Amino acid sequence: MEANEQVVSGEPMLESPSKPIKIKILTKSTIAIRITLLALAFLTVYAFFSFDYKEIDFGEAILATFANIKAMFFEAHFNHFTFTHAFYQVLITLGLAFLTTIFGAIIAVFLGLLAAENLTSKRVSAVIKGIVAFIRAVPTVLWVLIFAVAAGLGSVAAVIGMTFHSVSYLVKAYSESFEELDNGVIEALQASGASFWQIIFQAVIPSSLTYMISWTFLRFEINFAVAVAMGAAAGAGGIGFDMFMASNFYLDIREIGTITYFILAIAILLEVFATKFKKKLRVNG
Amino acid sequence: MQADFFAKKRRNSIGFFAILAAITVGAIIITEYDIVKGFESLPRAVTWALGNFYPTQESLVKLPDILSSLIETLLVSIAATSIGAVFALFFALMGSNTTRVNAFFGSISRAIATLFRNIDVAAWALILLFSFGQSSLTGYFALFFGSFGFLTRAFVETIDEVSGGSVEALRATGANYASIIFQSVIPSSVPQMLSWVLFMIETNIRSATLIGLLTGSGIGFTFNLYYKSLNYDIASLVVVTIIISILLIESISNYVRRVIL
């Protein structure tokens, strides 16, 4: 038991009792965290002083909000439309979300291949990633409105406008899963004389397919919410537009309640599925 | 046997794509999506944008106005996110399986967060419009509710992922609940949580534009004003300022993320 002796012989290093011992360490990371938190706190406080309150009685408005939310959820009713109509509008919203996702996925597969560093070059990858960052910087609603000038308000402008963000989201997700592919696999196929596209369709896509499907579904979940919002803000139709009408024209909070129930039902359903897909991502990852 | 394997594989993938194609056709019909118009409008939009949608010398006069409403929108987004994060932290501690006080409060917290998360911020804006009218507060609360719901879920996942082991160790030393939270859970998960908060601020600035359109405030309202009055040069200047501010904030938060994670 030599090791035992070693342990005992290590004389405890006694600090002089008067000198206080520090226990915290200040790393770059802790400093950055503190600065960020302070900055956020300061900006938040400043924001509250700078808000344009437009003479709103804060307390009264809060109480009114509670009353509204209560009326919305507990006294929901149909007034300007029927259950069948609402159901049909939900289907339209789902349709918009689906088209956006499918178009986005098809475009993103090609751009994703180009953006994957191991399949093309660092240069091409950087260019694609730059374009994607630019697309993401413009809010979806602005894409839709810009296209509405050329195509008119409606499903065409909505789907094309919404496709932009789907593409940027999916390019990032796809290219990352392509990049995870073992280089040895590509090398082995290259050695056997396979062409670029053969490698893509025989090795790259099959091995990333589970990821791709999961990410695409997660985007579909997001696109449903986006489609609701675009219906309201850009006249894209679907349940979002009904909500906008109920809020801005009929001023009917109870009808908004009904619409909210419809949206919630679909959104929660999609979230349950999405969570399952996410688990799959983690298990395979 | 082998032939079977390939045949089955092919049948499966053909079936999968057939279903996708069928849904696509159904979606095209129900949304009255005009495919031809879709393809046509792309080049048309590009030509139009190149011809009309760029800032001119004259539009620069409006820059101060635009910047002031942009700053208002940025502040609303940041304030909504930070306050949302404070509430989310509390609900996440209650909702996480690692740190919850008991199963009942755990389920309640998670249910509340699910409710808030699944009502889109645009929907919240329309609801809040009733009581807060066209003020900054409508957008603020809409973003606050959305951020709260999203961040609660993100924080719960962070806590469960990061601090399970050390929480167990501190419980075994007989430490009380407050000690466990402040000595183990918070130090382990703060960087990850902060990264989520930064992500949420980026998202909220984009959503704030949308909410501004709906509620008549901030940068969204400014854009809509010039867009509707066909002043596309000024509208494009608004878009440019939004792009610059979002890219700027993204690079700041990417830098912070690199340092803290």
Add this chain to the structure above:
Amino acid sequence: MTPLLEVNHVSKQFGNETKALSDVNFSVSEGEFVSIIGPSGAGKSTLLRCINRMIDASNGEIIFDNMNVMNLKKKELKMVRTKIGMIFQHYNLVNRLSVIENTLHGNLGKKSTIAGALGLYNQEEKEQAVKILSTLGLVEHIYKRADQLSGGQKQRVGIARALIQNPRMMLCDEPIASLDPNSAKVIMDHLRNISTTMGITVLVNLHQVDVALKYSDRVIGINHGQVVFNGTPKDITKDDIQRIYGSEAEDLIFDIGGIHAS
């Protein structure tokens, strides 16, 4: 000698089907070094966690220091936990905090809510922490972040956190399962030393039979949630190993022969 720990007729059931422990009985005297061995999934971890009630046993009684742990109220349970140190397979340190902060965490059980939450420690406690860390050979790492350490060093911090509690007993859950052989030896030597020189009772879950036989005063073998062997390393036979490990035993028996021979 009176036993420090008595486990009487303890059972644990998860859900309706899986019985993790059934009618487990044994006792441990003050200062003893006891290993619990058995195949993975035999219930070793569950058993260890039932002792300080990280998991609540379904039936039976657990007497620690003349108190029935299973009947304790929340406050009393925390008191008992301060007297029992625990170390883990995955170390369970707070990765982003310094080594000395992680060590001082062992004192949290004795702190008030506010002092604990703010992490306020007095000079005496800090000196104690430095002293323990230098005994464990970690003095030059005091201000390193826990995630900058190697596995063996992390486990030594885990031991330091347990020792600063000034415990009567240490529960060690697979302390060397994630370590390389050299680090494993250092950790086991430290644990043995703690038991011999400080008189602290050590109860350790192990997967490796040879290690258990080399270091322990007594070995308890568990299979399918039942105690199938309880005796000194000298008394253990090939049949016992067969009973503890079942079909896995084939690979192990050769090793045992070697150890008895030496």
